Amino acid sequence: MAKVTGLTCLKCGRRHGAGEFILCPDCGLDGILDVEYDYDAIKHSLRRNPLRGRAERSIWRYADMLPTSGLGSDMPEAGVAQSGGGLGGAAGLRIGWTPLYKFPRLGRAARHENLYIKDDTGNPSASLKDRASAVAVAMALEAGASGIACASTGNAASSLAVVSASVGLESYIFVPKTIPGPKLYQIGACAEGIFRVDGTYEDAFEVATAAIERWGWHNRNCGINPYLVEGKKTCSLEIYEQLGYRVPDWVVVPVGDGCIISGQWKAFKELRLLGETACVPRMLAVQAEGAKPIVDAFLAGGDVVPVKASTIADSIRVGQPRNWRKALRAVRESNGSAVSVSDREIVEAMLLLGKRAGVFAEPAGATGLAGLMKAVTTGLVAPEEVAVVLVTGSGLKDPSSLEKEIKICDVGRDLASVERCLRSR
Amino acid sequence: MAKVTGLTCLKCGRRHGAGEFILCPDCGLDGILDVEYDYDAIKHSLRRNPLRGRAERSIWRYADMLPTSGLGSDMPEAGVAQSGGGLGGAAGLRIGWTPLYKFPRLGRAARHENLYIKDDTGNPSASLKDRASAVAVAMALEAGASGIACASTGNAASSLAVVSASVGLESYIFVPKTIPGPKLYQIGACAEGIFRVDGTYEDAFEVATAAIERWGWHNRNCGINPYLVEGKKTCSLEIYEQLGYRVPDWVVVPVGDGCIISGQWKAFKELRLLGETACVPRMLAVQAEGAKPIVDAFLAGGDVVPVKASTIADSIRVGQPRNWRKALRAVRESNGSAVSVSDREIVEAMLLLGKRAGVFAEPAGATGLAGLMKAVTTGLVAPEEVAVVLVTGSGLKDPSSLEKEIKICDVGRDLASVERCLRSR
Numbered sequence: 001m002a003k004v005t006g007l008t009c010l011k012c013g014r015r016h017g018a019g020e021f022i023l024c025p026d027c028g029l030d031g032i033l034d035v036e037y038d039y040d041a042i043k044h045s046l047r048r049n050p051l052r053g054r055a056e057r058s059i060w061r062y063a064d065m066l067p068t069s070g071l072g073s074d075m076p077e078a079g080v081a082q083s084g085g086g087l088g089g090a091a092g093l094r095i096g097w098t099p100l101y102k103f104p105r106l107g108r109a110a111r112h113e114n115l116y117i118k119d120d121t122g123n124p125s126a127s128l129k130d131r132a133s134a135v136a137v138a139m140a141l142e143a144g145a146s147g148i149a150c151a152s153t154g155n156a157a158s159s160l161a162v163v164s165a166s167v168g169l170e171s172y173i174f175v176p177k178t179i180p181g182p183k184l185y186q187i188g189a190c191a192e193g194i195f196r197v198d199g200t201y202e203d204a205f206e207v208a209t210a211a212i213e214r215w216g217w218h219n220r221n222c223g224i225n226p227y228l229v230e231g232k233k234t235c236s237l238e239i240y241e242q243l244g245y246r247v248p249d250w251v252v253v254p255v256g257d258g259c260i261i262s263g264q265w266k267a268f269k270e271l272r273l274l275g276e277t278a279c280v281p282r283m284l285a286v287q288a289e290g291a292k293p294i295v296d297a298f299l300a301g302g303d304v305v306p307v308k309a310s311t312i313a314d315s316i317r318v319g320q321p322r323n324w325r326k327a328l329r330a331v332r333e334s335n336g337s338a339v340s341v342s343d344r345e346i347v348e349a350m351l352l353l354g355k356r357a358g359v360f361a362e363p364a365g366a367t368g369l370a371g372l373m374k375a376v377t378t379g380l381v382a383p384e385e386v387a388v389v390l391v392t393g394s395g396l397k398d399p400s401s402l403e404k405e406i407k408i409c410d411v412g413r414d415l416a417s418v419e420r421c422l423r424s425r
Numbered sequence: 426m427a428k429v430t431g432l433t434c435l436k437c438g439r440r441h442g443a444g445e446f447i448l449c450p451d452c453g454l455d456g457i458l459d460v461e462y463d464y465d466a467i468k469h470s471l472r473r474n475p476l477r478g479r480a481e482r483s484i485w486r487y488a489d490m491l492p493t494s495g496l497g498s499d500m501p502e503a504g505v506a507q508s509g510g511g512l513g514g515a516a517g518l519r520i521g522w523t524p525l526y527k528f529p530r531l532g533r534a535a536r537h538e539n540l541y542i543k544d545d546t547g548n549p550s551a552s553l554k555d556r557a558s559a560v561a562v563a564m565a566l567e568a569g570a571s572g573i574a575c576a577s578t579g580n581a582a583s584s585l586a587v588v589s590a591s592v593g594l595e596s597y598i599f600v601p602k603t604i605p606g607p608k609l610y611q612i613g614a615c616a617e618g619i620f621r622v623d624g625t626y627e628d629a630f631e632v633a634t635a636a637i638e639r640w641g642w643h644n645r646n647c648g649i650n651p652y653l654v655e656g657k658k659t660c661s662l663e664i665y666e667q668l669g670y671r672v673p674d675w676v677v678v679p680v681g682d683g684c685i686i687s688g689q690w691k692a693f694k695e696l697r698l699l700g701e702t703a704c705v706p707r708m709l710a711v712q713a714e715g716a717k718p719i720v721d722a723f724l725a726g727g728d729v730v731p732v733k734a735s736t737i738a739d740s741i742r743v744g745q746p747r748n749w750r751k752a753l754r755a756v757r758e759s760n761g762s763a764v765s766v767s768d769r770e771i772v773e774a775m776l777l778l779g780k781r782a783g784v785f786a787e788p789a790g791a792t793g794l795a796g797l798m799k800a801v802t803t804g805l806v807a808p809e810e811v812a813v814v815l816v817t818g819s820g821l822k823d824p825s826s827l828e829k830e831i832k833i834c835d836v837g838r839d840l841a842s843v844e845r846c847l848r849s850r
Binding site: 094100103122123124125161182184185186188189192193196199206207211350351358360396400401406407408411413421 | 523593624667778822832833839843
């Protein structure tokens with residue numbers, strides 16, 4: 001089933017055949033492609049096998065809306081030990097169908113009762129990136145690739161290492177010298193090869209690109225491989241189903257390179273195109289104040305101008321986003337908006353998520369909540385509007401960000417010191 | 426529905442009424458209780474609503490086999506935003522129904538093709554302990570407790586903080602001075618109060634016990650509260666279902682205090698008692714060489730003698746296990762066995778799990794696999810026997826344990842140095 005019908009360049013608009021390129025040859029690194037499908041075939045598949053009747057609870061529930069072939073939505077349940085099931089026929093990790101929560105106490109604290117949390121921290125590598133890695137790995141297996149590679153500062157890399165290892169595909173990860181320990185060890189425990197490049201993320205990216213070319217590995221670089229966005233869109237397909245087949249008013253997304261928000265928007269656009277829904281949500285892009293080129297471009301009504309990035313939110317510390325065209329299109333087409341939040345607001349959102357919901361997010365993972373709270377304060381998001389906030393990664397990946405924020409009571413071996421602490425709170 | 430009919434002391438054998446005590450008043454800290462149910466009522470419930478027809482995919486799938494009241498297995502799906510669903514009627518985190526995997530490459534590397542991995546790293550706090558915390562928190566809510574507390578060095582504490590926060594129950598966590606940073610921050614992000622006691626784990630335990638008495642909090646101390654084992658048994662109820670309603674030959678469990686293995690054994694005993702299954706598995710207890718009082722007691726055929734514990738496997742670094750009677754009973758009654766493994770074998774199991782399955786486990790989480798591999802080598806576990814290994818916690822909770830084990834290739838910005846690394850592997 002060759003469902004991908006073509007790839008259109010976001011910059012020059014030229015259309016390429018399926019499988020020919022992963023970047024527009026005329027536009028180079030700036031020529032990110034958009035994946036198009038045979039939507040009539042998908043409509044037929046959805047009529048024959050409607051979403052609400054499907055048993056599979058992983059991203060492969062949406063196999064007929066993804067670019068991978070050979071996967072049916074009638075496969076054995078992912079993560080339940082039966083023959084096969086998972087990635088391209090190989091047994092693989094269970095990815096997706098993460099919970100959508102409504103926590104009334106969090107809603108009250110955030111001053112928005114219509115607040116839902118889409119919690120992607122429970123994916124195998126503890127971030128949303130697994131959705132993209134799964135699609136990339138399945139396509140690499142289908143193409144018979146000898147290995148798969150990427151450059152990354154963290155989540156994309158650990159995700160690729162974990163998902164590849166689960167199906168026996170060799171992964172080669174290029175990281176910059178500055179990568180924090182926990183992420184390095186997670187990658188190192190699972191990857192076939194980990195290369196620490198003497199330089200910045202951009203240097204690692206260049207070495208990775210050259211190595212991919214030289215050794216013929218599959219390319220999982222974010223903002224290059226257009227199929228990654230396809231994997232990410234499963235998150236919003238789930239939101240639609242888990243809301244009881246309703247479309248929220250807002251989907252709130254932390255934005256770095258711009259791939260995640262692009263995937264969420266594509267999901268809802270395709271649901272409308274397929275006749276599943278009549279309306280689409282507005283997309284709210286949230287960036288950290290110290291790394292907000294996409295917010296700036298949205299407010300200025302122009303293109304992205306690279307900035308020097310600085311924020312505690314490691315996973316969205318991106319000064320030169322690679323997928324900015326798709327991200328800006330998502331915001332503009334959806335009649336959405338873009339806001340930025342301070343590191344202080346991000347930390348406060350982390351603590352709110354923890355103490356009011358028990359969801360431990362990394363700084364980037366809590367940035368969406370901080371942005372929604374700002375949008376509620378300014379009146380951009382109205383009280384009656386349903387807002388779904390994506391929590392994209394676990395706090396365990398970057399726990400030290402809370403080092404100075406945690407109030408610890410140091411006590412002796414007596415109750416008196418405990419009582420003093422309890423009183424002083 | 427008051428399904429608990431009584432609690433029997435494992436030491437003196439005396440039977441107490443439901444809800445009277447959480448420890449045998451005659452035996453004190455040594456008087457761990459065993460929870461008994463009205464099994465006829467459960468049989469009736471299972472006939473009316475058989476396991477294989479249930480829709481819920483969380484620990485509340487087994488509500489009629491748990492000590493909590495007021496929970497039906499016909500509740501809305503956990504983690505799907507609908508009204509309520511979860512803990513005692515309050516919305517709560519989705520816990521349990523974690524994947525059971527069969528990874529052929531891992532099976533070959535571990536020299537046991539009939540190997541299954543029960544991966545509990547994807548629970549909300551990234552460990553199996555969430556199953557126990559959920560039951561404790563639900564019971565605390567039912568009892569109208571003002572708060573819940575425990576002393577812990579890590580997973581039990583972060584689990585309690587996370588699960589409590591999700592339903593608005595205040596949690597008070599007592600930790601020893603030596604707790605590592607990542608665990609401290611996860612707890613601190615979610616708990617109502619975190620008390621760092623100037624002393625050892627035993628000191629923290631004593632202060633916690635006194636504080637629980639003083640302020641009337643619910644007691645979630647491991648190896649004290651007998652209902653925690655009930656939550657943990659859901660893991661093996663899932664294994665039975667996910668294996669296609671078959672009982673494995675072996676269930677392999679890392680053992681510290683002894684609560685987890687006790688829960689797994691109780692699940693299978695109860696399935697047999699309820700007429701669901703005709704047979705039970707053998708339990709294989711695995712401890713680290715530097716902390717193996719239960720292995721020693723099993724081999725000597727006697728009671729546990731406390732030892733000074735030392736191992737990299739933080740979560741099972743227990744020299745004086747509190748629930749040793751239940752753990753030894755599980756091994757002996759099941760005609761099981763107990764083995765110990767070196768820290769080196771634990772690290773090798775971590776790397777095997779990572780590179781052959783994409784499962785990133787903390788050292789204690791990989792200890793089961795190390796133990797199975799030893800048992801396969803000695804012939805204790807035969808090739809044709811189905812062995813399920815529990816992976817109890819995520820490597821993200823203790824990533825630095827791999828610091829010296831990860832082989833990182835330091836490269837320049839040229840392909841030549843990458844090529845040298847690839848060749849030298």
